[in-house]
Amino acid sequence: MAKFLLLGSGELGKEFTIAAQRIAQTVIAVDSYKNAPAMQVADGFEVINMLDGDALDKIVAKHQPDFIVPEVESIRTERFYDYEKQGIKVVPSAKAANYTMNRKAIRDLAAKDLNLKTAGYRYATSLETLQQSIKEIGLPCVIKPLMSSSGKGQSLIKTQDQIEKAWNYALEGSRGDLVEVIVEEFIKFDYEITLLTVTQNNGNTLFCPAIGHRQEDGDYRESWQPATMKDAHLETAQKMAAEVTQALGGAGIWGVEFFVSEENGVYFSELSPRPHDTGMATLANTQNFNEFELHLRAILSLPISEVTLERAGASAVILAKEHLDHPEVKGLEKIAAEEKSDFRVFGKPISRPNRRMGVVLTYDEKTKNPEEIAQRAKELASKVYVE
Ligand SMILES: Nc1ncnc2c1ncn2[C@@H]1O[C@H](COP(=O)(O)OP(=O)(O)OP(=O)(O)O)[C@@H](O)[C@H]1O
Numbered sequence: 001m002a003k004f005l006l007l008g009s010g011e012l013g014k015e016f017t018i019a020a021q022r023i024a025q026t027v028i029a030v031d032s033y034k035n036a037p038a039m040q041v042a043d044g045f046e047v048i049n050m051l052d053g054d055a056l057d058k059i060v061a062k063h064q065p066d067f068i069v070p071e072v073e074s075i076r077t078e079r080f081y082d083y084e085k086q087g088i089k090v091v092p093s094a095k096a097a098n099y100t101m102n103r104k105a106i107r108d109l110a111a112k113d114l115n116l117k118t119a120g121y122r123y124a125t126s127l128e129t130l131q132q133s134i135k136e137i138g139l140p141c142v143i144k145p146l147m148s149s150s151g152k153g154q155s156l157i158k159t160q161d162q163i164e165k166a167w168n169y170a171l172e173g174s175r176g177d178l179v180e181v182i183v184e185e186f187i188k189f190d191y192e193i194t195l196l197t198v199t200q201n202n203g204n205t206l207f208c209p210a211i212g213h214r215q216e217d218g219d220y221r222e223s224w225q226p227a228t229m230k231d232a233h234l235e236t237a238q239k240m241a242a243e244v245t246q247a248l249g250g251a252g253i254w255g256v257e258f259f260v261s262e263e264n265g266v267y268f269s270e271l272s273p274r275p276h277d278t279g280m281a282t283l284a285n286t287q288n289f290n291e292f293e294l295h296l297r298a299i300l301s302l303p304i305s306e307v308t309l310e311r312a313g314a315s316a317v318i319l320a321k322e323h324l325d326h327p328e329v330k331g332l333e334k335i336a337a338e339e340k341s342d343f344r345v346f347g348k349p350i351s352r353p354n355r356r357m358g359v360v361l362t363y364d365e366k367t368k369n370p371e372e373i374a375q376r377a378k379e380l381a382s383k384v385y386v387e
Pocket residue numbers: 119142144148149150151152154184185186187188189192215218219220257269270
């Protein structure tokens with residue numbers, strides 16, 4: 001039996017913990033607040049600021065885990081290299097977690113070292129260099145803090161006069177005190193996908209059927225599987241995902257994000273070395289194993305011979321509208337009454353505007369249109385509310 005120190009205890013960590021509990025593993029769930037979703041189902045918990053390296057060292061020493069499983073980016077990942085030296089397996093690897101928490105590290109690896117196609121980009125450390133970078137990249141463009149997630153501090157710029165505001169917004173949305181942004185060429189993609197990729201210690205790299213998704217205000221709203229796409233584009237994405245995951249190293253599931261333009265092809269965007277939020281579509285039992293079970297098996301070196309598509313499915317998020325202290329998701333009976341649908345409620349102890357509180361799942365036969373299945377999930381999600 002293995003012991004996992006789960007760093008981040010949100011909905012993805014909760015599903016991972018449930019998968020681990022089902023095969024009698026031990027999970028200590030960590031986050032910055034008590035009663036976080038994964039803590040509700042774990043064997044133990046710790047409340048710390050995960051950006052505090054000393055606090056991390058302490059709980060690692062206390063629990064002596066076999067595996068450290070990051071669920072979020074926002075962790076003092078530099079310490080992961082030490083834990084690896086101590087013989088603890090960092091999932092999927094210290095390098096993967098450390099590189100992906102900073103857009104610069106991962107973008108340079110992908111674009112420069114591996115020569116993957118990405119949006120054109122520059123970095124800027126001041127308003128002046130930002131203006132110069134935007135001249136080079138052209139308008140429209142996207143500005144992002146180097147360290148942020150869920151669209152925090154991110155803006156789409158269409159005109160010169162928006163630059164200063166975007167610079168300030170990026171600094172406000174930046175994790176820590178890093179004063180640097182990335183400016184990316186705006187890609188007019190036709191659609192975007194997450195390619196869940198499984199790397200194994202003693203086996204082939206496997207790809208889940210691509211997941212399509214729609215983003216709004218920096219977070220996904222619906223995701224569906226399989227995404228409808230040309231074989232050639234899928235193969236290109238798979239090749240890129242294999243290269244970048246190999247360069248980062250280790251075993252586990254990865255959410256590799258791509259933009260696809262019929263005219264210009266496939267662009268690598270970014271990746272997370274862990275289950276991906278859009279991958280919650282797999283909770284609709286679209287695959288032989290959902291993304292959390294795949295992650296767990298890969299970590300434990302349990303061989304995964306194949307990933308199969310069992311049916312088409314989708315997820316749509318249930319968002320809170322306001323801050324509430326004991327939020328409840330109401331109206332679930334309306335979803336329950338519908339055929340081929342399901343839901344998860346995460347049990348977050350407080351809500352905030354746009355905080356994800358649950359997810360609606362819909363599914364149908366493989367031959368059905370996944371985007372229509374997603375539309376159904378979206379409609380069902382609009383029937384529930386948080387109060
Ligand atoms: N260069 C770009 N061109 C066009 N759209 C973009 C570009 N960069 C980002 N976007 C849009 O914004 C979304 C969020 O961007 P990105 O994934 O880089 O941000 P993030 O903060 O890391 O988000 P998350 O952590 O939720 O994945 C993308 O999924 C895409 O819809």
